[in-house]
Amino acid sequence: MWETISKDQILRDIVTSVAIVIVSFLVAKIVGVLISAFRGKIIQRAPIELGNRMLELLARFGRRLIVIIGLYLAVHQLSRILSPSIFRVVDGALYIAVVFIIVLFIIDLTNTLMRWYSQRLEEKNQVFVSREFLPLFDKIVKIALIFIAAIFILKHFNQDVGSLIVSLGVGSLAIALAAQSTLANMIAGFTILIDRPFRVGDRIMLASGEIGDVxxxxxxxxxxxxFDNTLIIVPNAEIVKEKVTNLSYPDPKIRVVVEVGVAYGSDVELVKKLLQEAAQSHPKVLDDPPPAAYLINFGDSSLDFRLICRIANFMEQW
Known part of the structure; x- marks a missing residue:
C-alpha cells in the first residue's frame, strides 16, 4: 500500500493526524475551562451541590468524548497508510471506547441524581424509599445500560443479536413467572409510594379490624x-387490594368514646353533667367540640351512657 502513495502524502497524513490529536486535546482543555468559568451562572437554577457535581460530570464527559473523536478522525486520516486489519482493530477499539464513555457518563449521572434525591427523601423521613427502592432502580438502570451497550457493540462488529435478545426475553419471562408474588408486592410498594395512603407513624386500621401504627x-x-407491642407484617399486595382506614389523616385529632354503666335510679341529667365535667377537666381533651354524654341503652342491670370527646393527637388516645 505504501508503494502506491507518495512519501509527501504519507508525511502529510501523519502530520495531519498528529495535528488533529493535539487540537482535540486543546479543545477538550478549553471546554473544561469554559464550563468552570460559567459555573456560577449555570448552577443558579439548581442546588449548589447538585449543580457542581453535574458540571464536573459534564466537563469530564465532554473532554473524554472530544479526545476520542479526535483519535477517531486521526485514525481515519491514516486509513490509507494502515493495513485494513489494523485499521479495523483500531476503529473497533475506538467505537467501544465511545460506547463505554457514554455508558459511564449516564451511570455517573444517575448515581448523582439518586444520591441527591435520596438525601431529599431522608430529609422528609422517607428513609424506606432511599434504602430499598432507589438501590433497586439503580441496579435496573445499570443492567439495562450494559445490555444496550452490548447490543450496540455486537451490531458494530456485524454479530447477530436477535438470538441473544430472544434468549434474554425467555429468561426474563421465566424469572418473572417464578417470582410473580414478589414482583406483585414490589409493584404494590411502588403504588403505596406514589399514592401515599399512609406514612410511617400514621395510625391505621386494617381490613381485618386490627389497629396499629405504621x-x-x-x-x-x-x-x-x-397497641400490644406486636408487629403485624402485611404483604404490600394485600394492603393495596384491601380497605385501609388512616386514622391520622387529614389531621391527628381523634374521637374518643367511653361507655359507662350506672345503677338504675341514678339521675340521668346529673350523670351526663358529671361525665362532661370529668372530660372537660382532663388537660388533653379539646374544648371544641365540647364533650357530650348520652344515655344509649337500658341494660339488664345498669343505665348505659356514652361519653364522646376529642383529643389533639391520636398517640394520646390511651
Missing amino acids: YEIGMRSTKVLT
Missing part, C-alpha cells in the same frame, strides 16, 4: 405495630 414500609411488606 412502623415501616418496605419493598415487599408493610409492618404495623399494634
Whole structure:
C-alpha cells in the first residue's frame, strides 16, 4: 500500500493526524475551562451541590468524548497508510471506547441524581424509599445500560443479536413467572409510594379490624405495630387490594368514646353533667367540640351512657 502513495502524502497524513490529536486535546482543555468559568451562572437554577457535581460530570464527559473523536478522525486520516486489519482493530477499539464513555457518563449521572434525591427523601423521613427502592432502580438502570451497550457493540462488529435478545426475553419471562408474588408486592410498594395512603407513624386500621401504627414500609411488606407491642407484617399486595382506614389523616385529632354503666335510679341529667365535667377537666381533651354524654341503652342491670370527646393527637388516645 505504501508503494502506491507518495512519501509527501504519507508525511502529510501523519502530520495531519498528529495535528488533529493535539487540537482535540486543546479543545477538550478549553471546554473544561469554559464550563468552570460559567459555573456560577449555570448552577443558579439548581442546588449548589447538585449543580457542581453535574458540571464536573459534564466537563469530564465532554473532554473524554472530544479526545476520542479526535483519535477517531486521526485514525481515519491514516486509513490509507494502515493495513485494513489494523485499521479495523483500531476503529473497533475506538467505537467501544465511545460506547463505554457514554455508558459511564449516564451511570455517573444517575448515581448523582439518586444520591441527591435520596438525601431529599431522608430529609422528609422517607428513609424506606432511599434504602430499598432507589438501590433497586439503580441496579435496573445499570443492567439495562450494559445490555444496550452490548447490543450496540455486537451490531458494530456485524454479530447477530436477535438470538441473544430472544434468549434474554425467555429468561426474563421465566424469572418473572417464578417470582410473580414478589414482583406483585414490589409493584404494590411502588403504588403505596406514589399514592401515599399512609406514612410511617400514621395510625391505621386494617381490613381485618386490627389497629396499629405504621412502623415501616418496605419493598415487599408493610409492618404495623399494634397497641400490644406486636408487629403485624402485611404483604404490600394485600394492603393495596384491601380497605385501609388512616386514622391520622387529614389531621391527628381523634374521637374518643367511653361507655359507662350506672345503677338504675341514678339521675340521668346529673350523670351526663358529671361525665362532661370529668372530660372537660382532663388537660388533653379539646374544648371544641365540647364533650357530650348520652344515655344509649337500658341494660339488664345498669343505665348505659356514652361519653364522646376529642383529643389533639391520636398517640394520646390511651
